[in-house]
Amino acid sequence: QVQLVESGGGLVQAGGSLSLSCAVSGRTFSNYAMGWFRQAPGKEREFVAAISRSGGANTAYVDSVKGRFTISRDNAKNTVYLQMNSLKPEDTAVYFCAAGLLLSTTDTARRYDYWGQGTQVTVSS
Numbered sequence: 001q002v003q004l005v006e007s008g009g010g011l012v013q014a015g016g017s018l019s020l021s022c023a024v025s026g027r028t029f030s031n032y033a034m035g036w037f038r039q040a041p042g043k044e045r046e047f048v049a050a051i052s053r054s055g056g057a058n059t060a061y062v063d064s065v066k067g068r069f070t071i072s073r074d075n076a077k078n079t080v081y082l083q084m085n086s087l088k089p090e091d092t093a094v095y096f097c098a099a100g101l102l103l104s105t106t107d108t109a110r111r112y113d114y115w116g117q118g119t120q121v122t123v124s125s
Contacts, residue, residue: 038096071083089124098114
């Protein structure tokens with residue numbers, strides 16, 4: 001079993017920054033591709049970013065966050081990060097991290113095997 005715990009959410013003004021972390025335990029972290037998803041009230045869960053098992057440049061982003069968000073991972077610390085800059089009110093959502101036994105990145109939620117409980121991000125205008 002794999003456990004994922006997100007942290008770093010909070011309230012920030014538009015234009016500000018937040019850094020989310022997701023600590024993973026239970027299995028070999030480097031075997032898992034990682035993703036971040038978000039869900040706003042009344043909306044479906046949406047893909048935000050993903051990173052391959054080895055990390056580096058093998059990443060993917062939804063168009064709405066490209067150039068503002070950066071996903072990264074530290075396999076020595078079993079942690080994946082989401083740096084969010086230039087935040088907008090429409091980024092307000094609960095953010096979830098997910099782990100999947102995948103060979104590459106994917107934006108498809110059902111392909112991920114494990115999920116965290118989520119952390120709230122609220123961006124005020």
